[in-house]
Amino acid sequence: MAKGRVQLHGVMKSFGAVDVIKGVDLEIAPGELTVFVGPSGCGKSTLLRLVSGLELPTGGSIMIGDRDVTLVHPSERGIAMVFQSYALYPHMSVAENMGFGLKIAGLPKNLIKEKVARAAEILQLTPLLDRKPRALSGGQRQRVAIGRCIVREPEVFLFDEPLSNLDAALRGQMRVEIARLHAKLGATMIYVTHDQVEAMTLATRIVVLNAGRVEQIGAPIELYRHPANLFVAGFIGSPRMNFMDGLVDGAEADSVSVRLNGATLRLPRHNADVRPGAKVTVGIRPEHFRVGPGVDAGDDQAVEFDSVIDLVERLGGETLAHLRMPSLSDGVLVVKMSGDIALRIGTGLRVGVRLAQCHLFDAQGRAVGEPGSRAAVAA
Amino acid sequence: MKPSHRAPTLALLPAGLITFVCFYLFIAWTFAISLTSSQLLPSWDFVGLLQYERLFASARWWTAMGNMALYGILFITGCLAVGYLLAILIDRGVRAEGVYRTIFMLPLSMSFVVTGIIWQWMLNPGLGIQQAVRGLGWEEFAFNWLVRADRSIYTVVLAGIWQQSGLCMALFLAGLRGVDPNIWKAAKVDGIPIWRVYASIITPMLRPVFFTAAILLFSLVVKSFDLVVALTGGGPGFSSDLPARFVMEHILNRQELGLGAAGACMMLATIAAVVGPYLYAEIRQKKGG
């Protein structure tokens, strides 16, 4: 069954001479919650608007269900959209807001009332139906905006940064509500956000966009574990992955030796073309470091570095240490430790990391090895 | 054209048509007529710049233009000064501010004709202020501008300022309310006297408001017709005539359409010379910012 499936084929969009979307191919299975994520200006909102029909693509085609909707009017695509600003009609009551689309479509009044009542039930908005938007809290407005979508019974729900106007506490709460709603309705949803935590917690699949192109598509954990390139590696995960410059020492069929900070790491090689002498980047997530004197001494599956503590951020549940290394070109290295750890600035710290948790990227930024997929051996 | 652009384009048709025909085509028409010998009715007998030569040779036209310059300068500075002063007084945080504001803007709601008649009555030498003050004991008191050819234009200035100061006050008050209150706190901390803050900080900040108000008043000056008609009738003689009245009279009453059109074009040129650079700067600023 194709209801709720969304397919993008070579979709392009330019505004004048500026190419905002540079050819996107994507297939979203029915019932998936797909999150478009990326830095501001990456084109994620534009891509969503192309799906919604608010913008028309300059190239490529868009299918929703079995229909080619590339040039179809937004109201006839079987989509509904939640806006960042909620975009509720200020002069209409909650019920009128939710039923406006149906009224325009010419549905009989009692049917509209019935549908609005049902949607209000789902979102627990029933007692608020006669209120005006200005009499609602941020979270309630958000729910009305979602209710307006539900009433339309769309094939696809579109969310354009729906939580960015809410404060942090409410944001967490609404995130859970959206996840619950997705489970309950089982509808296809596309969700745009610049917040990778939202992306990680909500998504069935994440589409990482950068400069108008898709960088990687995958399940959240897959993206975390196996970023396809430097961009995704840096974007997914918080605090962001540490990057260190290394030099290829030797390249064999299934492994690469990298000289880094005095040590030589033997990392797995995967379908990339690296030659000895090539510059590479080694990426290590802050949470993958282990701390303490001689943590990994004698372990040939791990590597250790000496560093000096530059700055300490104690958050209670975790501690972030910013470390300086004498030969580190990248500046500081961030290490995340769980628990509250007292560290003194200026003192030395020995940190270690398992080679299986090191990511390797070639000079073009593509992932060379897939950490954990094969045994990595230290030279 | 995108299908979604069809309806808005259609909706702009009437306004577009009006703008094109009733603004620009009409200006072109009037200009063309000013090059003809038209008298009672438009005739397309072109005579070059003859009407302009006649216009520039007319003492009455130059009186009207001179009056407009005098009226313009006095009226605009007067309105700006009075309006700004009133705005500052109100902005000092007085109680019943709404009452004062309402009173100051009250004349704005009245027509120029009404204003003209009121002041004509007030300045009536036999029964108005002059007579009343004489009645109080100053037998020599003279305030007979209305009937003096060398003073009559000043009565127009007086009535104009009385009516339009409220407009300036409203604009300046809005400007003053837009001033960051932290500036006042900072000035207080620095111990700068209040008048100094107004003179050296606030007034320069409000420069755009001064410009806007002046431009607005200027366009009123050039259009001024009703007030003179009701107050002085352009008299005594033509001593308080203004170009707008000159043009109206030649077009409608004197069967001198060509000459009137030439006068109208000169009015437009005057406006364009002043407002043009303002609009240009405004638009450039918009694009730059």
Added chain:
Amino acid sequence: MRRLPLYLMLSIAALMVLFPLLVMLSTSLKPLDEINHGSLFALPQDPTLAAWTKAWGGACISGTCRGLSVWFANSFAIVLPALFCSLALGALTGYALSLRTARWVDMLFAALLIGLFIPPQVTLYPMIVLVREMGLFGTLGGLVFAHTVWGLAFVTLLFRNFFLSVPRDLLKAARIDGAGFLATFWHVMLPLSLPVCAVALVLQFTYIWNDFILGLTFAGPGQQPVTVALNVLAGSQFGQQEYNVNMAATMIAALPTILVYLLSGRLFVRGIAAGAVKG
């Protein structure tokens, strides 16, 4: 007490503004004899509404001696349809301009804006020709048309700037809800713009009621607005001037706009500010 000078200055200014109006009121309540022999500053000794009655129902203007009431009614007959037309056209045009669908839309707006500065004397005669060609010269329709044209720039400016401040997401939501250009205008934008409508209503009422030049030019005989009639009455050089009647007539002619101004409160100020701060 440090504020005393402040209040003193404000009160003097207020008095100076009100003085002519008070004189007018006091004159209108005096008999002619008292005016001719008394002082302008003196209060009426024996207030009478005779002048008001005559101004309203008996004064002779342009050969008819039925007072100002006839012309007063004329003004209403002009103002109401002119208000409706100019607001309807201005709101729709302002909305269409605010969508900024193309470059020429902004250019049209600029062209319209410049129209605010064109003196009516420049376009008056061709307008007479146009209205005559339309067969509307000397009719109510012709005058309403003239008012609509001359008010277009201002009303459009007011609405366009307001509509431009409406969040774009709202328009997008309406599109997704299936509302087209007119449905969005009618169901979403117009209800939102009610405050601006009120501002436009108040100001256009004032402008049209106070108009002199268009009424003078376009109205047919006996259909002129009250401003024109008032000028005829007060400006008449013939016979004995009845100043009390003139003053009463002036007050009657000014009363509707004064009332609208007093009742509308801040709307008037907002309109003036919005009109002045062009965008």
